[in-house]
Amino acid sequence: MTDAAAPAAKTPTLPDAQTVTDVRHWTDRLFSFRCTRPASLRFRSGEFVMIGLMGDNRKPLLRAYSIASPSWDEELEFYSIKVQDGPLTSKLQHIQPGDQIILRPKPVGTLVHDALLPGKRIWFFATGTGFAPFASLLRDPQTYTDYDEVIITHTCREVGELQYGKELIDSIRQDELLAELIGEGFADKLRYYPTTTREESPKMGRITDLMRSGEVFKDLGVAPLNPETDRAMVCGNLAFNLEIKDMLEDYGLEEGANSKPAHYVVEKAFLD
Numbered sequence: 001m002t003d004a005a006a007p008a009a010k011t012p013t014l015p016d017a018q019t020v021t022d023v024r025h026w027t028d029r030l031f032s033f034r035c036t037r038p039a040s041l042r043f044r045s046g047e048f049v050m051i052g053l054m055g056d057n058r059k060p061l062l063r064a065y066s067i068a069s070p071s072w073d074e075e076l077e078f079y080s081i082k083v084q085d086g087p088l089t090s091k092l093q094h095i096q097p098g099d100q101i102i103l104r105p106k107p108v109g110t111l112v113h114d115a116l117l118p119g120k121r122i123w124f125f126a127t128g129t130g131f132a133p134f135a136s137l138l139r140d141p142q143t144y145t146d147y148d149e150v151i152i153t154h155t156c157r158e159v160g161e162l163q164y165g166k167e168l169i170d171s172i173r174q175d176e177l178l179a180e181l182i183g184e185g186f187a188d189k190l191r192y193y194p195t196t197t198r199e200e201s202p203k204m205g206r207i208t209d210l211m212r213s214g215e216v217f218k219d220l221g222v223a224p225l226n227p228e229t230d231r232a233m234v235c236g237n238l239a240f241n242l243e244i245k246d247m248l249e250d251y252g253l254e255e256g257a258n259s260k261p262a263h264y265v266v267e268k269a270f271l272d
């Protein structure tokens with residue numbers, strides 16, 4: 001038998017395996033990747049799933065990850081931290097196209113449109129990789145049909161950490177498919193407010209401080225949040241989530257859930 005006729009070596013297939021199709025490294029701490037989508041996976045933009053790799057003990061090593069791609073996308077996208085000694089991300093950061101990852105197709109989460117009452121303006125407040133669920137929601141036509149104005153704030157320590165979000169916003173503004181689905185001019189509804197806390201950039205400061213001082217409202221030319229008109233979704237570290245939650249309550253907004261829609265919803269970007 002010649003080599004050409006020999007059966008191809010069989011790649012061992014992991015349970016719930018998906019194939020990586022693209023990887024981009026944004027900084028030494030951040031990367032994003034795309035992978036195949038299981039035919040059975042239906043999810044609402046903003047939800048998260050468990051993904052991972054096979055651990056050294058031959059048991060799956062799984063972590064929660066927000067799906068960064070919209071629900072209509074044929075593939076899935078994830079935006080990830082690289083934790084130097086992190087059990088998963090110390091390995092995951094080395095994946096390449098063609099590699100397999102494990103993905104449990106059971107999406108859950110609170111950052112979904114169903115958890116909010118109708119409103120005029122939606123605020124997405126993100127820090128760090130907390131941008132991921134909004135990368136999904138910002139590409140969902142429902143976001144623009146449900147609201148007159150969509151404001152995404154993203155706070156990171158350094159300028160390079162904003163790049164994934166910046167490129168995504170630019171691509172949405174030029175997206176012909178979204179324009180066709182929602183109508184020309186949909187991009188005018190989208191406002192992007194990036195800030196940094198350490199490295200110098202055009203807008204510096206924590207978003208909570210900029211809200212307290214009123215600067216963000218002045219910059220955007222909008223009134224402070226009001227339960228009559230404004231809805232909010234929050235995804236960041238625990239301290240940020242707690243701080244902004246208190247502020248939203250002070251503005252009069254009430255926390256919603258899938259089972260009881262209200263004015264705002266919160267999700268952790270990671271467990272401390």
Ligand SMILES: Cc1cc2nc3c(=O)[nH]c(=O)nc-3n(C[C@H](O)[C@H](O)[C@H](O)COP(=O)(O)OP(=O)(O)OC[C@H]3O[C@@H](n4cnc5c(N)ncnc54)[C@H](O)[C@@H]3O)c2cc1C
Nearest residue numbers: 063064065066079080081086087088089129132269270272
């Ligand atoms: C609901 C939910 C959604 C999540 N979605 C994402 C996502 O979309 N992208 C993503 O990168 N991570 C996300 N995470 C965090 C993710 O589950 C893992 O913690 C992360 O991948 C690191 O895994 P690890 O095993 O390498 O380290 P772990 O042992 O899980 O974490 C080690 C430490 O690293 C820090 N850390 C973990 N994740 C982050 C992060 N994202 N940003 C900054 N510091 C972090 C924390 O201090 C943590 O204690 C999410 C977590 C939750 C609870």
